[in-house]
Amino acid sequence: MASYLLKNASLASFAGTEPYGLIENGAVLVEKGQIRWVGPASQAPAAEQAYDLKGRLVTPGLIDCHSHIIYGGSRAHEFEMRLNGASYVDIAKAGGGILSTVKATRAATEDELVAQALPRLDALLSEGVTTLEVKSGYGLDTKSEITMLKAARKLGQARAVDIVTTFLGAHALPPEYKENRAGYLSLICQEMLPAMIGLADAVDAFCENIAFTLEETAQLFEAARKLGLPVKLHAEQLTNMGASRLAASFNALSVDHVEYLDQDGIDSIAKSGTVAVLLPGAFYYLREKQSPPVAGLRQAKVPMAVATDLNPGTSPVHSLLTAMNMACVLFGLTPEEALRGTTLNAAKALGLKDRGQIATGMKADLAIWNTDRPGNLSYPLGLNPCAAVIRNGALIRGSLA
Numbered sequence: 536m537a538s539y540l541l542k543n544a545s546l547a548s549f550a551g552t553e554p555y556g557l558i559e560n561g562a563v564l565v566e567k568g569q570i571r572w573v574g575p576a577s578q579a580p581a582a583e584q585a586y587d588l589k590g591r592l593v594t595p596g597l598i599d600c601h602s603h604i605i606y607g608g609s610r611a612h613e614f615e616m617r618l619n620g621a622s623y624v625d626i627a628k629a630g631g632g633i634l635s636t637v638k639a640t641r642a643a644t645e646d647e648l649v650a651q652a653l654p655r656l657d658a659l660l661s662e663g664v665t666t667l668e669v670k671s672g673y674g675l676d677t678k679s680e681i682t683m684l685k686a687a688r689k690l691g692q693a694r695a696v697d698i699v700t701t702f703l704g705a706h707a708l709p710p711e712y713k714e715n716r717a718g719y720l721s722l723i724c725q726e727m728l729p730a731m732i733g734l735a736d737a738v739d740a741f742c743e744n745i746a747f748t749l750e751e752t753a754q755l756f757e758a759a760r761k762l763g764l765p766v767k768l769h770a771e772q773l774t775n776m777g778a779s780r781l782a783a784s785f786n787a788l789s790v791d792h793v794e795y796l797d798q799d800g801i802d803s804i805a806k807s808g809t810v811a812v813l814l815p816g817a818f819y820y821l822r823e824k825q826s827p828p829v830a831g832l833r834q835a836k837v838p839m840a841v842a843t844d845l846n847p848g849t850s851p852v853h854s855l856l857t858a859m860n861m862a863c864v865l866f867g868l869t870p871e872e873a874l875r876g877t878t879l880n881a882a883k884a885l886g887l888k889d890r891g892q893i894a895t896g897m898k899a900d901l902a903i904w905n906t907d908r909p910g911n912l913s914y915p916l917g918l919n920p921c922a923a924v925i926r927n928g929a930l931i932r933g934s935l936a
């Protein structure tokens with residue numbers, strides 16, 4: 536199939552200034568894996584083949600820009616502990632939480648990690664995800680962090696999805712460095728980071744009073760900068776530490792969680808062009824009370840993205856559409872902001888300029904939905920309206936009939 540036209544489609548293009556970049560009765564010309572033309576069906580150029588989508592919605596392939604999908608073990612018991620009165624912080628301090636996943640992840644082989652992640656990945660893909668970010672951070676030694684990211688890359692060979700990897704060695708202090716924080720920071724900066732060249736697309740940290748300080752994060756970011764690796768940050772999730780301001784000073788791609796972000800933080804990330812990634816799954820599971828400052832972010836025109844944060848402890852969420860719904864119901868995003876947050880702004884959060892929009896020259900990653908209204912993607916829970924998925928111009932799921 537050299538070139539084909541999708542016609543009679545409702546396009547949420549996220550190009551132009553209209554809400555959703557909506558083009559009703561639109562057409563898309565796809566050739567050699569790329570979008571060649573987009574516009575009203577009446578003006579569509581000729582193509583070798585045409586598919587009538589009968590008014591169905593087409594969006595960019597969805598992008599989940601924050602996940603911890605590679606991990607060993609299970610933390611389901613911690614959910615029970617929390618509902619019996621223990622807090623996330625209590626559990627973390629008692630050696631549970633992230634460190635319990637570290638134990639199980641270190642004990643798993645690369646192939647076991649891949650096999651355990653595939654059903655999780657399949658759940659995401661069934662809803663039109665074509666790009667997924669995957670973090671390390673449950674290995675916390677050089678060998679295990681490398682294994683995690685190799686497993687992440689393998690997901691992209693096992694399934695039709697683009698994987699973007701992030702090194703999160705600064706996720707928690709491993710038990711063997713409990714009395715030697717400086718030693719762990721040196722290990723990260725001097726040994727782990729150089730080993731991540733080619734394996735990690737970006738560097739992340741958990742900047743929080745139960746994790747890493749501002750100074751430690753700055754040290755890591757300096758080292759990343761020397762190696763030319765972009766940075767992002769788990770920031771202002773449980774407290775306000777000024778982590779976003781620090782991230783902005785390093786031109787971070789994104790700051791993620793940001794429930795406790797203040798005006799100063801908003802102003803800093805607005806200036807640096809950093810994306811605020813909202814993760815309502817963790818907020819929901821931890822039964823947090825403080826929502827991210829959505830009105831302030833809007834006013835400052837900070838791009839907002841939405842992601843699953845899929846992880847074993849605080850966000851066992853395997854549905855990006857559910858994360859979009861939660862972002863609307865819990866944080867007050869509009870359905871337009873939620874969908875922009877899993878397409879155009881999610882691409883921005885990953886530093887990707889070739890996707891997230893239906894526009895000429897973009898990669899032909901498209902999702903076709905059994906609805907004509909883009910707002911409907913954020914509305915129901917537990918119903919999957921994904922009819923078909925196209926990646927690099929090829930149909931990889933469902934049918935265009």
Ligand code: NIG
Binds near residue numbers: 632741772817849
């Ligand atoms: O994004 N905040 C830190 N990291 C994860 C949680 C990881 C875990 O508890 O295993 C998050 O929510």
Ligand code: FE
Binds near residue numbers: 844
């Ligand atoms: Fe996370």
